Amino acid sequence: MKYLIFSDVHSNLEALQAVEFYARSRKIDAYIFLGDLVGYNASPNECIQHIQKLTPIFMVRGNHDKAVSGQEPLQSFNPIAAAAIIWTRDTISTQNKLFLMGLKKGPQEINKEITICHGAPYDEDYYIFGPFDAVEAFYHFSTKLCFFGHTHLPRIYIKRNNMVEEILIEKDKFQLKIEKEARYLINPGSLGQPRDRNPKLSFVIYNTTTNKITFHRLSYNLSQTQSRILQAGLPSALADRLALGI
Numbered sequence: 529m530k531y532l533i534f535s536d537v538h539s540n541l542e543a544l545q546a547v548e549f550y551a552r553s554r555k556i557d558a559y560i561f562l563g564d565l566v567g568y569n570a571s572p573n574e575c576i577q578h579i580q581k582l583t584p585i586f587m588v589r590g591n592h593d594k595a596v597s598g599q600e601p602l603q604s605f606n607p608i609a610a611a612a613i614i615w616t617r618d619t620i621s622t623q624n625k626l627f628l629m630g631l632k633k634g635p636q637e638i639n640k641e642i643t644i645c646h647g648a649p650y651d652e653d654y655y656i657f658g659p660f661d662a663v664e665a666f667y668h669f670s671t672k673l674c675f676f677g678h679t680h681l682p683r684i685y686i687k688r689n690n691m692v693e694e695i696l697i698e699k700d701k702f703q704l705k706i707e708k709e710a711r712y713l714i715n716p717g718s719l720g721q722p723r724d725r726n727p728k729l730s731f732v733i734y735n736t737t738t739n740k741i742t743f744h745r746l747s748y749n750l751s752q753t754q755s756r757i758l759q760a761g762l763p764s765a766l767a768d769r770l771a772l773g774i
């Protein structure tokens with residue numbers, strides 16, 4: 529079984545299209561999406577429509593999905609993020625808003641091996657930023673693997689014999705062999721707004737036959753995404769940050 533796992537698309541159509549194109553020739557059996565389909569960038573309707581074509585797909589909601597569909601107040605967002613949420617609310621169709629409202633709250637166990645969540649397995653909005661957060665998170669899921677997003681930073685946390693190790697993914701391609709006795713928390717990074725100073729989109733592929741998880745970074749048509757942001761009248765900082773990967 530080959531899973532393509534991605535998070536934090538944030539209305540970036542060009543990034544989503546680039547991954548779709550990449551996946552076409554790689555025999556992906558299922559997709560897993562970890563939340564935040566909308567917010568920040570300028571193609572919410574297109575991204576909602578595209579993601580529904582990736583089947584089968586397992587999904588949870590993110591905080592921006594909740595805010596856009598009226599399930600979370602704007603107070604917890606910075607002014608630029610809030611401006612994009614208000615713009616997205618005014619832009620998406622009723623049908624697409626209903627789709628966002630129907631996204632499930634994490635964590636979700638998609639099978640006996642894999643749990644998925646947006647933030648942390650004990651709180652969908654909590655950020656796992658380091659090993660101390662990860663230590664706590666390991667107590668809140670029972671599967672071997674938990675995939676999470678929200679921070680937009682590609683990371684691995686490995687738990688062996690009550691010790692947690694953090695691995696920062698700094699290369700454009702990185703492969704992890706799954707060990708028999710270990711458990712894992714894995715963040716695939718962000719598709720639509722990477723924040724590790726690498727502007728390339730980020731995702732992972734989990735191959736259950738080889739027992740390997742591979743982190744990938746790909747270039748995409750970033751200037752088109754920036755043009756859409758500016759044409760939509762969204763804050764220009766949202767276009768600038770994409771090129772910097774922040």
Ligand SMILES: [Fe+2]
Pocket residue numbers: 536538564590592678679680
């Ligand atoms: Fe996000």
